[in-house]
Amino acid sequence: MDSGNLTWAIVASALVVFMAPGIAFFYGGMVRAKSVVSMMMLSFGAMGLVGVLWVIYGFNMATLTDTDAGGFPGFQFAGNPFTENFALAGYDTATLIGATYGATFAVATTALISGAIADRARFGSWMIFAGIWATIVYFPVAGWVWGSGGWIYDLGEIFGFSASTIDYAGGTAVHINSAAAALALALVLGRRVGFAKGVHRPHNVPLVLLGVAILWFGWFGFNAGAEGTLGLLGPENDTVGRIIVNTFVAGAAAILGWVVVEKIKDGKATSVGAGSGAIAGLVAITPACATLDPIWAIVLGVIAGAACCLAIELKYKLGFDDSLDVVGLHGIGGFLGCWYLGFFAQGTGLFMGGNYEQLVLQVVASVAVALYSFVVTYGVGLGIEKTIGFRVKNEDEVAGLDTAVHGEEAYALI
Template sequence: MVDTGTTAWILTSASLVLLMTPALAMFYGGMNRHRGVLNMMMMSFGALGLVSVLWVLYGYSFAFGDSVGGLIGNPVQYLGLDGILQADAEMTGDEVAVGTYPTLAFVAFQAAFAIITVALISGAVADRAKFSTWMVFSGIWVSVVYFPVAHWVFAFQGEELDQGGWIGSRLGTIDLAGGTAVHINAGAAALALAVVLGRRKGFGKEPMRPNNLPLVMLGAGLLWFGWFGFNAASFLTADGVAAYVWVNTLVAPGAAMLGWLLVERLRDGASTSLGAASGVVAGLVAITPACGAVTPVGAILVGAIAGVVCAFAVGLKYKLGYDDALDVVGVHLVGGLVGTVLIAFFASAEATAYGQDGLLYGGGLDLLFKQTVPALAVLAYSFVVTLLIGLALKATMGFRVSAEAEAEGIDSAEHAESAYEFSGIGARAFSPRTSESTSKSEVSA
């Protein structure tokens, strides 16, 4: 029989993961300069609309159709979700689509992963990318990079491990919720696009401060909230395993925030709200692949290490000269690598359904190989293919806005809007008592 509790948990978690994309829009929007807030948020919302459509048309089939050599799913097997609707509708008695839940519940859950992975990339190219080109890029990138990589990592086909994706199913890499498929993938793509578009005017010379730190913290909080669905439902069960994954998703970002704030305090003399929010996200990124493989104490260690490492990593852009505007590389690429590789050290067979011990628990070097090779493979594939896509679009459509548009502000140039309306401030004041507008001088008098 279909387990209604498990089905409800998966659908609720899918909704939580979907909430993460608007939360990311807030997080990125607050971090950006005031003239680019709406453009930054629109890039996330644009990805939400586009990827959701492509996922239904062919994305799910590419990612979860019958495996073709471990590299991609059968691209025509589920076009338009053909066959899935009927199979779910006809389930009776002991007939189930996948395990104890309808296939469409899994379709919904994985759709939200695809959406936010694309949205994550946008933070690297803030203030300078054409929205139209971004939308074309998003459609191409999710089709030729994310969908295949999702198959590599997430496609398990029953007990026939040699029939699924080459990373998760055939090699046996531990990556419960997408350290490779989501974060390393998006981070490497972000680095490639930052190279293609070049640096913002004034990068490294002018202050480029966040315009709204309360919005950043609200976005980070909502990301953390949504991440409980991201991680805790990835075993597709509502049981004790989901419970300890939930706890790991609580403590790792907490430890990462403390680690990041400590670095700021010792290095800069002050612990900042931006650092707290960034530390939380770094910890969430790092625990994403490891949340089902480590104990809660191990999760604290993974989070603390990620917080410290990412706090230093975000400064690499100034030393290496690439303009990763909102630190996608420093947080998602580096955090994803840290979390994926640390599994080889902190994995515990007592705490996980994987049944594997890391090096610190007496395990061998084979797990280090299984964690490192796929991480580097996804990094290289995503970076190279994204670079080619970006260069092709730059040569054909043009990827960067004009210098005039960048100086004017990308919100005005690309969307004919501004996030904050200042023109009326100080000009007229409205009197609710008289229902008449009076001049500022009259109010002062």
Template sequence: MDTGDTAWVLTSAALVLLMTPGLALFYGGMVRAKSVLNMMMMSFGALALISVLWVLWGYSMAFGDDVGGGLLGDPFEFFGLSGLMGTNGLEGGFQSNSLVFTIPSMAFVAFQAVFAIITVALISGAVADRARFGPWMLFAGVWATVVYFPVAHWVFAFDGAESETGGWIANQLLAIDFAGGTAVHINAGAAGLALALVLGKRRGFGREPMRPHNLPLVMLGAGLLWFGWFGFNSGSALSANGQAATVWVTTVAATGAAILGWLVTERFRDGHATSLGAASGAVAGLVAITPACSAVNPVGALVIGLVAGVLCALAVGLKYKLGYDDSLDVVGVHLVGGLWGTLAVGLFATSTATAGVDGLFFGGGVDQLWRQAVGALAVLVFSFVLTWVIATAIQRTVGFRLDVEDEVTGIDQVEHAETGYDLGTLGGGGLVGGGAPRPDARTSTAHGTSEVSA
């Protein structure tokens, strides 16, 4: 056991844990005032529930010895984290009997737990304003068990790390996903799309303005996500070494370039660059560099980030053209950004980086590109189909979607008997939900603009 590596991984786990409250702020500021508490509760609910499931069977399903051709870890091998706690006692400096490379297994458990938590929380942004909290918690538990834990095994379980045999994407396909472009972002983005289609559109979608109610909250959340993401990416080195340092640099480079790409796109498209665009551009860049951060050089990271900013800024408008209501653009940012970042490995990877492979633009041909494409497509289809089935079953049994009358009243009051802001004490007589929309000919939405009739 290396104490420096252990300290870095535990610190990184704490950084990634902070990302879920950061996501709650980011999402919470983007919805209307009457939905802010429910939006934040969906993230906190995921944090609580997945923490429990990870200890009981999640870690074992993801990192137990493979029992199905690279598809699933043994759910019972580490059930309740059995067999991972032993130490050699005081004379050995409490050296762990169970190691993943140079860190105790329990440090690896902690680090991977927070990945599972935030992946589930990310999905909630696709169904803001209209998903009942109880069914959401049921969905979160089933989805994590049926979708995330197996996919984490595919992508993150390397042969000989925790168990003898691991997942097929990591070990047979040899696709590169350093920190979760497939397992986290494509997975959550595809699930968000399926869930949004099953639950249907918000009342007034495309006709009424649904502006973010608190942009400072959005920017604070984005800042916390950016801060925590250095643990997300650099921590995935599982060691305090040169790879962690290189990944830190490629992460910050791509994120900065993505912000600029998003803002320039806004400026040409809408005539102004927005704070919401800056916050969203940061997240888009972070998403895109996540799978590629160990495989590209800093200039490659800049290109990946810049393209991600432009691409995702354009992609968030697809919901108006195609007619699906992805409330907070989980599809436009996480699915599109995750797909781009995963495929970009096959284009911009260089053997001078720590992953040690060459992509198409560095003389490696299409060998790595097709591996990246197969891994991305497999996770996308698996997540979309199973999410559709899970969400449809919940909708037809206990009911997932909020009633129309309750949606008008506001989900915070209906589901939690609370409001985010006690406006009554101000004596203004304003509505908690922000009142009736102004009859603007053109009004701001979550990202960009949309036409609204007077």
């Protein structure tokens, strides 16, 4: 890796590190004023624990090779975490930076889940869950999707297709994975006290928009960072331009899609809606950023913004309390981005000179990750709830988690 790529790899890693505080701000502004500290601590707690676990053994679990399969190519659970490179010992500089970049993805994915259980989760129980979930869900799924020898990575070869599964920056491994886990935890913990449409509103809209701005800023490292950190940057750097413009324009187009639908549906276009639309577009473009022409990125953004705006209403109709719409934004947006590639991926999409193969691969990969994440998360969450308890007492929820759980107030007005 030359000095330019090395520098970009460091910068991209720093950008994605910044996304975890961005999630904290985005989620923190969405909850009640009495639960801001608690909400933000779920993100920072995940950063501390998952970041350490990734360095100790997570990177080795997620870095698969064809020799890890043990006679069953493509279907191994994960790489051996207890190799001679345990805790990143013995790796060269480029690999260490790449490992750091991977850690930021693990942290962000875990932090995203917390939005579904806002206002009602115990911090200690969340930390136990985060450590277990990262170990048995995120680390192996990252290996399946991005590791040479991972079954999703090799799915096209397994099916005998000419196409390969596309998930450039985490539509399955990050967004669908976290959304499926969020839905499972929301079901385990149950509804908030007084759950109903219009009851729980963002307490600090500027804080929400600050979180959106930080996330959009970091997303350029999230999507384009792999070009440098994984050594993919070619001599002409021809892919980076497409990734950058698609990341920008999909988020921008999704704002338009969201606010138009919101205006038609509710009579007003809101700033929180615009921010949520940007996130929806960024989620959708994540797996597709390197393999779409910009015009199709715009179309995807508009569709994602409109669809996610409608999807967040499902929790009221179906009766599950996904507090901050992780399923509606990251689940629906993630599936849209993955499946959209089956139609519009350059050269392999059904409408772009390819055939049905790309769509089959995208559907199988995304559904498999969602099912695995949901089932395992439900089991882990239920186990924690039935043993040490995951949900706070109702009186603490009503009073606010900040003082009850952390002994702090977000706004100490004297």
